[in-house]
Amino acid sequence: MSDLYYTDTELMITRAALELGNDDTVLVGVGVPNLACNLAKQTHAPDLEMVYESGTVDSDPDALPLSIGDPVLATGARSIVTMYDGFGRYLQAGRIDVGFLGGAQIDRWGNINSTVIGDYDDPKVRLPGSGGACEIASNARRTLIIAPHQRRRFPEEVDFVTSPGYVGGRKGRDERGLRGGPEAVITDMAVMKFDDAGEMYVETIHPGVTREAVQEATGWDLAFADDVTETPTPEADEIRLIREELDPDGIYTGGDE
Template sequence: MSTFTPTEMMTVAAARALSNDDVCFVGIGAPSAACNLARLTHAPDITLIYESGTIGTAPTVLPLSIGDGELCDTALNTVSVPEMFRYWLQGGRITVGFLGGAQLDRFGNINTTVVGDYDNPKVRLPGGGGAPEIAISCGEIFITMKQSTRGFVEKLDFITSLGHGKGGSDRADHGVHTKGPTRLITDLA
């Protein structure tokens, strides 16, 4: 009998959520493993897009970063980062984006900026990068995060990436008309 790690199970669950018709904005790490697993199993025609500008990439090994040469070597096309964000992401051409974070609240809002007061934080985190744009521009968002009491909080110290705001119609009230977070994949569920 084989046993699988929680990380492996998260990867499989995320891969199963993807379809052959998806255009997926892929992050490094678990999202990349999940997207490539989907491509190698049930979704061979999925379009994988990495933030570095590679479109339709099909790596033979998992890339170590968004700048990994394997991505350019196997991409159908490579565009500039501004074109990636303006035409592809903000143009509504990406169906699924993967995000993670240091903190997540019950509305799917994500913090990757600071823990504690912004001006005097307990921990300063790496920041949003492209995540705020991904969170509002992709058709829907899948969040992958390991379960912990420090990560899943009642109220975020800082909202880096919009989920469903305060709930209800708050996302739409801010002029955001994509679905937002639709799946949360953790090591427990």
């Protein structure tokens, strides 16, 4: 375990960055996914191509975007297209390798709910809905999910499937003609992957976190890899890039919190 100080959010950013390859094309929004993509681009994946939901292709922003409509995203972009073209000609056409997702609930099959908590017709909470998330989950070659690890956020079954994961298993996804599927779930406690059946399991546990704590924060009997290991800690240069160049004001990382 490293003596380097880092926050839970910084660990999530650095771990998500490791999931990205040099030849990947990523559909990305703002916040933690944006920081993970830019960190990857400045370290091990200089040719990573970022397509923002607002329609900028291969952007190289010189400042932190505050929304997907921030004009800074036009900086250095190879092209700027409409959202219709971005989702139609890139995502639905199968040209996006990786999509980032989050949600209010994620279940054991990687299904995501961002629509309602409780019964759809009489919900306890009505949420914003899909936006582009269902399209990303259905069409990207693989998806990465980033979320805080809380029992209410990880139920055995979501209240509503806004964005499909492996549905009830990989066969269920295949029967619906969906591309790809979730590849990793990165939380502030662990990194989880999906087995041959399409069910989530723990691959690594973050430093200082116990198996019991991860299980307690999960709403089903969670599987653990036979060789579960400790999540690699961030490198000093990665933390420097995040704090000094990517998010110096701590807008998404929380600064010194």
